[in-house]
Amino acid sequence: MQITTIWRYPVKSMLGEQIREVGLAPGGVAYDRVFALIDSMTGKVATAKHPRLWKDLLKFSATVADSRVVITSPSGWSVDADDPMADELLSSALERPVHVSSERPHGATVERPAPEDVLEQGVEAEVSAATLEIGQGTPGSTFVDYAPVHLITTATLNEIGTEYIRYRPNLVLETPPGTSPYVENDWIGRELHFGAGAVVLRMVLPTPRCSVPVLEHGPLPRAPHAVRTLLTANRVDVPGFGVLPCAGGYAEVVQEGVVRVGDAVTIR
Numbered sequence: 001m002q003i004t005t006i007w008r009y010p011v012k013s014m015l016g017e018q019i020r021e022v023g024l025a026p027g028g029v030a031y032d033r034v035f036a037l038i039d040s041m042t043g044k045v046a047t048a049k050h051p052r053l054w055k056d057l058l059k060f061s062a063t064v065a066d067s068r069v070v071i072t073s074p075s076g077w078s079v080d081a082d083d084p085m086a087d088e089l090l091s092s093a094l095e096r097p098v099h100v101s102s103e104r105p106h107g108a109t110v111e112r113p114a115p116e117d118v119l120e121q122g123v124e125a126e127v128s129a130a131t132l133e134i135g136q137g138t139p140g141s142t143f144v145d146y147a148p149v150h151l152i153t154t155a156t157l158n159e160i161g162t163e164y165i166r167y168r169p170n171l172v173l174e175t176p177p178g179t180s181p182y183v184e185n186d187w188i189g190r191e192l193h194f195g196a197g198a199v200v201l202r203m204v205l206p207t208p209r210c211s212v213p214v215l216e217h218g219p220l221p222r223a224p225h226a227v228r229t230l231l232t233a234n235r236v237d238v239p240g241f242g243v244l245p246c247a248g249g250y251a252e253v254v255q256e257g258v259v260r261v262g263d264a265v266t267i268r
Contacts (some may be wrong), residue, residue: 001178001265003194004154005164005172010069011062011081011100012036012143013048015218016168021260024199026253028141028148029170031064035081036143037090040097045106045134050111051123056094104121104141109133115227115245118211123222135165137204137206138252147204151192152248155179159233160247162226166213167248173265182234185250187267191254195263201251206236208244 012033023030037046037057044204047056059074063083073093079086087099095163109130113196121127137147144150151171156162159181164172175183194200213226237243244265 001153001173001267003171003259003261003262003263003265005175006261007062007170007172008032009062009163009168010034010064013046013054013212014071015061016020017061017063022151022256023171023256024081024201024253025256026148028121028138028142028253031069033222035062035069035100035102037094037098038101038105040091040099043109044131045104045108045110046098047112048212049111050113050129051118051211051215053096053111053124055093055123055215058212058215060093060178061207061218077217078240087264090184091261102134102141104143107133108135108143110145110168112210115209115211115214116231119214119228123211123215127169127218135208136170137252141234147252148230149201150207150248151184151251153179153183153184156181158238160211160226160229162223163217163220165217166220166226167207167209168224168250169211171259182247184247185234185236187249190268192251193266194257194259194266197266198255199257199259200253200255202254203249203251205241205248205250206238207248208236208238208241208246213247226236 008029024137032222046054061072070235072078091097109131113127150169151173152169155175192201212223236246
């Protein structure tokens with residue numbers, strides 16, 4: 001196997017940027033999910049997992065420039081994430097009061113409707129939403145959903161038949177021909193060694209899927225099959241979370257370092 005694509009998403013639920021190499025540390029991918037919007041009405045972290053409220057976040061993008069995180073709106077304006085004007089600009093654009101945070105509050109939570117309900121009733125429907133604490137498998141204060149690194153294989157993506165960006169992975173791993181789809185399920189507890197073995201990840205959980213993959217992502221249209229396929233083909237008993245549709249896997253960093261597109265990946 002090898003790394004074919006690397007992505008980071010500097011602001012939670014916004015589009016991110018594709019890069020050629022990146023540092024991996026115990027807290028995760030450098031500049032990944034280092035900012036998020038906090039809903040001023042509820043105190044919860046804003047995420048497109050709750051599409052009725054926050055699907056438009058996927059029309060914004062966030063990139064890193066000279067160690068600054070820059071947010072760009074679909075209408076074309078840009079602002080540094082830590083600029084005092086960012087709160088006002090984003091609140092106006094999203095028509096809901098928010099503030100930008102670089103520090104995950106203790107016990108930070110998101111609202112997550114079941115993807116089945118969103119698929120059945122539509123992204124605009126008022127459906128019940130579970131409240132989930134984020135970052136439980138990650139040291140530090142970034143706004144990752146669970147573990148520091150999220151990856152997915154081409155075997156899984158080819159089986160589902162949709163774009164990898166819908167699943168918002170950090171790493172896409174190209175697998176050899178004949179690799180079974182959803183092979184990530186079999187890697188839990190095993191180590192992934194990158195390049196000469198200087199960087200090591202340990203797989204900790206299959207990645208449960210919410211309704212985000214079905215939504216519009218920038219110019220990409222909605223894709224209901226991106227989750228509907230998983231509801232029948234890959235429901236997994238995820239420890240601590242229940243039986244859920246999954247694609248990809250979460251990993252923790254055992255040995256930190258830099259990974260690059262083209263690095264070989266071995267499983268041990």
